[in-house]
Amino acid sequence: MPNSGTAPHPSLPLTPEARAWLDTALTEIATAPTTIRTLFPAVRRHCGRAPLPDGRTVDEAVRALLLAALPLRDQALTDEVGALHRYGDPAEQRAVLRALPRLDPEGTGRFLDLVRQTLRGNDNTLIEAALGPYAAAHLPADEYRQAVLKCVFCEIPLARVAGLDDRADAELARMLGDFASERTAAGRPVPEDIAPFLHPFTTSGTTTSGTTIHGTE
């Protein structure tokens, strides 16, 4: 979605220099989208990384604005965002992952591969960023369950996984139950936050409430 021309970032705590840099960057990207390749990695150095009240950091919020300024659609957008992720450092990759819902407002799931790549990795900060509303809306049920179980293993609090209340099902309850048995047999503690998802689905045929979920079973 191209920038409308009015300042879209009045609430961000930016210095005048940072604000000027951002305004220039947004204009450059809107007119010459490939400039995002050098602007995107430079955000922290120009705008900082202070935490925001909404849980994001300044650099992440600014990177979301840069992505939103890309005047690209369909495959061109997928390719440019994919390359930013491919060559991104973890801070850049987190920003891309958290911006996916806005980059795919039609809900095509075109960026799902970025989520999958991340879930194969071992950086908890990236795994958390990947398991936001985009993953909740688009990951097939079997992959979503595996992702939840991976969070339990990596000790990522389940409260940070989007969509769990809607997508938890009997099979996930079975997997978490088996996990708990294994831990108990080994004399190791069982994370408390799995408890709500262990037993509510005792019969088959439980469905999720989301409408855009594409199960593969």
Place this chain on the structure above:
Amino acid sequence: MRIFDPHIHMTSRTTDDYEAMHAAGVRAVVEPAFWLGQPRTSPETFYDYFDSLLGWEPYRAAQFGIQHFCTIALNPKEANDPRCLPVLDELPRYLAKDRVVAVGEIGYDSMTKEEDEVLARQLQLAVEHGLPALVHTPHRDKAAGTRRTLDVVRESGIAPELVVLDHLNELTVGMVLDSGCWAGFSVYPKTKMSEDRMVRILREHGLDRVMVNSAADWGSSDPLKTRKTGLAMLADGFTADDVDRVLWRNPVAFYDQSGRLDLDDTDGEPKPDDTSSFEGNSIRRGGE
């Protein structure tokens, strides 16, 4: 004793090393891109390596309370393999990253024509990106190689204070300090440089523009050599402030010229990187 190791290849080290380094006072490291034991044969494998230096390794280091920065370059040995040369075209993308604090390791291995060209081109990249350069001096024919390196540095037009020549010894330190470049020393169990020789060099040449590193990697090396050098300095009568200057303030001053050495508060216990939860880390816990 707070320690900044300005040259160490953590990719090749274990979590035991990270724990021992933190206990020894190491709070920040720079990991230069270099060759591995096994030669690489395609550009893509470099990109995965660079991604690891920018992603996985800082993440791993953070779990042990150590801040990790890196330098990025095509190393001189693999610069001789034409299959690897396309890496040069992707370097600008990586040199734009926040945690890249220099171009390196560049320099000579066998002093070939190919190495000449790749060294000169990457010094130019350092100038274009406003970054310092970490220059490896060759293990074989070191004195001649160091002289030739200094010639190429001069011709490149990069400011000498933005360049460190590394792995120096008694025969190469003088010409490097005279050139205005920084002098790096890799203290090793057997080769390169020892703690006692290092102390004698510091006595003779002073503490200006000198950095001491462990250059620990996949060979016989020791990530605690920085601390052992600090202890040898104290035993020889250097003050604690002298040690702090060599092992912390000097490397910080050198890499800070990048404008990207975003050091967090170094006091206290291990802290997580950004949003990660230290308590819940799978590396520290034993990786499952």
